[in-house]
Amino acid sequence: xxxxxxxxxxxxxxxxxxxxxxxxxxxxxxxxxxxxxxxxxxxxxxxxxxxxxxxxxxxxxxxxxxxxxxxxxxxxxxxxxxxxxxxxxxxxxxxxxxxxxxxxxxxxxxxxxxxxxxxxxxxxxxxxxxxxxxxxxxxxxxxxxxxxxxxxxxxxxxxxxxxxxxxxxxxxxxxxxxxxxxxxxxxxxxxxxxxxxxxxxxxxxxxxxxxxxxxxxxxxxxxxxxxxxxxxxxxxxxxxxxxxxxxxxxxxxxxxxxxxxxxxxxxxxxxxxxxxxxxxxxxxxxxxxxxxxxxxxxxxxxxxxxxxxxxxxxxxxxxxxxxxx
Amino acid sequence: xxxxxxxxxxxxxxxxxxxxxxxxxxxxxxxxxxxxxxxxxxxxxxxxxxxxxxxxxxxxxxxxxxxxxxxxxxxxxxxxxxxxxxxxxxxxxxxxxxxxxxxxxxxxxxxxxxxxxxxxxxxxxxxxxxxxxxxxxxxxxxxxxxxxxxxxxxxxxxxxxxxxxxxxxxxxxxxxxxxxxxxxxxxxxxxxxxxxxxxxxxxxxxxxxxxxxxxxxxxxxxxxxxxxxxxxxxxxxxxxxxxxxxxxxxxxxxxxxxxxxxxxxxxxxxxxxxxxxxxxxxxxxxxxxxxxxxxxxxxxxxxxxxxxxxxxxxxxxxxxxxxxxxxxxxxxxxxxxxxxxxxxxxxxxxxxxxxxxxxxxxxxxxxxxxxxxxxxxxxxxxxxxxxxxxxxxxxxxxxxxxxxxxxxxxxxxxxxxxxxxxxxxxxxxxxxxxxxxxxxxxxxxxxxxxxxxxxxxxxxxxxxxxxxxxxxxxxxxxxxxxxxx
Numbered sequence: 001x002x003x004x005x006x007x008x009x010x011x012x013x014x015x016x017x018x019x020x021x022x023x024x025x026x027x028x029x030x031x032x033x034x035x036x037x038x039x040x041x042x043x044x045x046x047x048x049x050x051x052x053x054x055x056x057x058x059x060x061x062x063x064x065x066x067x068x069x070x071x072x073x074x075x076x077x078x079x080x081x082x083x084x085x086x087x088x089x090x091x092x093x094x095x096x097x098x099x100x101x102x103x104x105x106x107x108x109x110x111x112x113x114x115x116x117x118x119x120x121x122x123x124x125x126x127x128x129x130x131x132x133x134x135x136x137x138x139x140x141x142x143x144x145x146x147x148x149x150x151x152x153x154x155x156x157x158x159x160x161x162x163x164x165x166x167x168x169x170x171x172x173x174x175x176x177x178x179x180x181x182x183x184x185x186x187x188x189x190x191x192x193x194x195x196x197x198x199x200x201x202x203x204x205x206x207x208x209x210x211x212x213x214x215x216x217x218x219x220x221x222x223x224x225x226x227x228x229x230x231x232x233x234x235x236x237x238x239x240x241x242x243x244x245x246x247x248x249x250x251x252x253x254x255x256x257x258x259x260x261x262x263x264x265x266x267x268x269x270x271x272x273x274x275x276x277x278x279x280x281x282x283x284x285x286x287x288x289x290x291x292x293x294x295x296x297x298x299x300x301x302x303x304x305x306x307x308x309x310x311x312x313x314x315x316x317x318x319x320x321x322x323x324x325x
Numbered sequence: 326x327x328x329x330x331x332x333x334x335x336x337x338x339x340x341x342x343x344x345x346x347x348x349x350x351x352x353x354x355x356x357x358x359x360x361x362x363x364x365x366x367x368x369x370x371x372x373x374x375x376x377x378x379x380x381x382x383x384x385x386x387x388x389x390x391x392x393x394x395x396x397x398x399x400x401x402x403x404x405x406x407x408x409x410x411x412x413x414x415x416x417x418x419x420x421x422x423x424x425x426x427x428x429x430x431x432x433x434x435x436x437x438x439x440x441x442x443x444x445x446x447x448x449x450x451x452x453x454x455x456x457x458x459x460x461x462x463x464x465x466x467x468x469x470x471x472x473x474x475x476x477x478x479x480x481x482x483x484x485x486x487x488x489x490x491x492x493x494x495x496x497x498x499x500x501x502x503x504x505x506x507x508x509x510x511x512x513x514x515x516x517x518x519x520x521x522x523x524x525x526x527x528x529x530x531x532x533x534x535x536x537x538x539x540x541x542x543x544x545x546x547x548x549x550x551x552x553x554x555x556x557x558x559x560x561x562x563x564x565x566x567x568x569x570x571x572x573x574x575x576x577x578x579x580x581x582x583x584x585x586x587x588x589x590x591x592x593x594x595x596x597x598x599x600x601x602x603x604x605x606x607x608x609x610x611x612x613x614x615x616x617x618x619x620x621x622x623x624x625x626x627x628x629x630x631x632x633x634x635x636x637x638x639x640x641x642x643x644x645x646x647x648x649x650x651x652x653x654x655x656x657x658x659x660x661x662x663x664x665x666x667x668x669x670x671x672x673x674x675x676x677x678x679x680x681x682x683x684x685x686x687x688x689x690x691x692x693x694x695x696x697x698x699x700x701x702x703x704x705x706x707x708x709x710x711x712x713x714x715x716x717x718x719x720x721x722x723x724x725x726x727x728x729x730x731x732x733x734x735x736x737x738x739x740x741x742x743x744x745x746x747x748x749x750x751x752x753x754x755x756x757x758x759x760x761x762x763x764x765x766x767x768x769x770x771x772x773x774x775x776x777x778x779x780x781x782x783x784x785x786x787x788x789x790x791x792x793x794x795x796x797x798x799x800x801x802x803x804x805x806x807x808x809x810x
Contacts, residue, residue: 002594003583
């Protein structure tokens with residue numbers, strides 16, 4: 001498959017997954033901040049983008065709110081809107097690789113966004129739910145209408161890599177309340193926060209269904225990191241990433257896929273060799289930090305060795321002799 | 326007559342394709358008109374909206390260069406089709422085939438023995454001075470001796486002569502995707518308008534195109550041979566079409582950076598598993614951008630070494646570089662002579678009467694009759710820089726005439742054609758709008774013509790400019806299967 005197309009499908013998967021995550025987190029954050037009366041958007045900004053960029057942008061646009069920055073600002077390349085605009089740009093260049101259904105749904109989402117001429121602060125719920133519903137529709141349509149070829153495997157690689165990254169950020173944003181740091185641990189406020197984490201990861205129902213009666217930080221982290229059956233857990237995402245990567249690179253020469261393969265194997269080891277108690281002892285934040293670092297390295301290896309590898313003379317030679325045989 | 330058509334006649338259309346001057350439906354439009362009689366204005370309005378929505382949500386848009394990069398618009402679409410009778414179409418089809426056979430023979434001759442120049446049929450300076458002439462093509466013979474594989478000829482219906490050729494596009498003509506998409510939308514939105522006898526289908530175009538591409542593959546091509554469509558990228562105004570066609574043909578849509586020329590001078594595609602050999606490139610980028618080592622060095626769109634590979638016969642470029650010499654607006658003046666010279670036949674489709682200031686008697690004619698003429702730059706497309714004598718101010722006219730005399734190779738003049746109008750929806754009602762027709766012609770082993778083509782309409786009252794970049798719209802074109810009784 002054409003390298004540029006593979007790379008763009010990989011990123012289409014990443015952006016769509018990212019958009020769905022931001023929309024979901026923003027919706028939860030919106031409700032939590034309304035109910036609690038506390039402005040907690042800044043933590044979400046630090047989850048998805050840089051605080052520095054927010055403050056820099058604020059100098060130019062004094063009216064800017066955290067939620068607008070996160071959802072609507074084109075200054076923020078990680079905002080929901082920026083992400084969707086880029087996903088649609090990519091899709092426009094990939095129309096012969098995605099189904100007409102998927103393209104039209106992505107385009108419809110873009111038009112929905114484009115028709116909103118300005119940010120409407122009291123419409124966050126409607127906007128985020130609609131975006132979330134539509135991105136989920138796109139991902140579902142993708143699975144049911146697009147050919148199961150190499151391109152689809154790259155799309156899935158991007159999607160699971162992004163999902164692993166997002167889930168780890170969601171847990172990371174609240175890791176500090178797992179630390180024994182005083183009265184609040186185990187209290188109502190704590191429960192409230194963990195409920196929000198579960199909802200941010202679309203995991204509340206899953207958590208209950210798995211037999212957890214109490215909302216407990218350790219159990220929540222256990223689900224989001226180690227569960228083999230919850231489709232947003234780190235363990236699940238890593239396994240899916242490995243499977244789709246293998247399928248995408250079935251015919252790729254070993255030297256081009258080796259570094260990424262190794263990175264994914266390391267992730268597997270990191271999770272497989274530990275349990276929750278060990279993580280608490282070692283420090284959850286350190287673990288999540290390494291996890292995110294490894295995702296970055298895998299992304300780099302896929303991009304540098306597979307999508308953008310310059311063919312060397314030897315490979316050209318061998319290909320030529322095959323072509324002439 | 327109902328309100329819809331009554332309102333149209335009240336606008337006083339002249340040279341109309343649907344109605345004669347007495348206000349009666351013309352022969353080919355009778356069945357269509359009888360159905361429209363039953364439509365209310367409201368019903369029509371609703372259907373127009375449905376069609377626009379379908380185009381927008383399908384992302385059938387084009388980019389406009391004069392606006393911010395990436396700005397997209399839908400190509401305005403109007404539901405009332407242009408109708409062409411079976412008999413008339415048979416004549417047009419034969420005329421186009423004749424024209425393309427002659428133009429390809431002309432190109433073979435120009436890059437070969439140059440017999441037509443030696444025999445004094447066309448002045449040497451006009452041919453060799455054409456900006457589309459590529460000296461590096463001299464002596465090279467492409468597979469099947471075809472240069473202009475995909476052509477789009479712009480026709481207009483003159484109220485006296487019928488359909489005439491206004492210009493040829495032999496480099497990278499665009500618009501065929503709208504022909505196919507317009508038909509799809511018509512079938513969905515106005516199934517009740519289609520005549521009982523049916524209209525000629527257009528959906529075969531991608532199959533014909535694919536077969537043609539493979540037919541001109543190099544003699545030593547891979548097995549199976551591989552074709553790609555080369556696009557300048559997602560910001561090009563015709564990107565939708567590139568994507569559409571590659572999808573319909575099932576071939577990769579590539580950008581210049583996706584291809585590389587090996588040390589062996591074959592062309593390869595960069596894939597995730599390595600390099601894959603390419604045999605035929607349907608390129609939708611201009612000659613100037615094909616190969617930065619030969620043409621514009623600043624081009625990032627092309628493939629370094631591509632011309633070397635091509636001239637060695639390792640890859641086929643569709644259309645051939647240098648085909649533009651035959652669609653030059655000045656060379657156009659000589660196309661009837663070209664047809665007579667190579668085929669020893671009279672042209673079946675007339676040219677528009679054209680004057681070249683390079684011919685002294687014709688320059689005199691242009692000076693004396695400038696008010697009655699349209700003066701066009703020979704090297705621009707998209708309707709830019711055209712001066713319409715009867716509408717221009719004296720200063721504009723003088724300025725243009727001065728340019729014509731200073732650079733006679735760069736201008737031509739034609740009488741203002743009162744080409745026909747068709748009822749077109751605008752501002753909540755039907756209004757007469759001028760229209761042209763661009764049929765697409767494929768040349769490989771045989772010559773094939775799409776039934777009908779792209780009908781483009783001017784969207785401003787009285788305007789003769791139908792280009793999409795200047796706000797033109799389009800319609801479905803129906804070639805009737807049979808003559809109505």
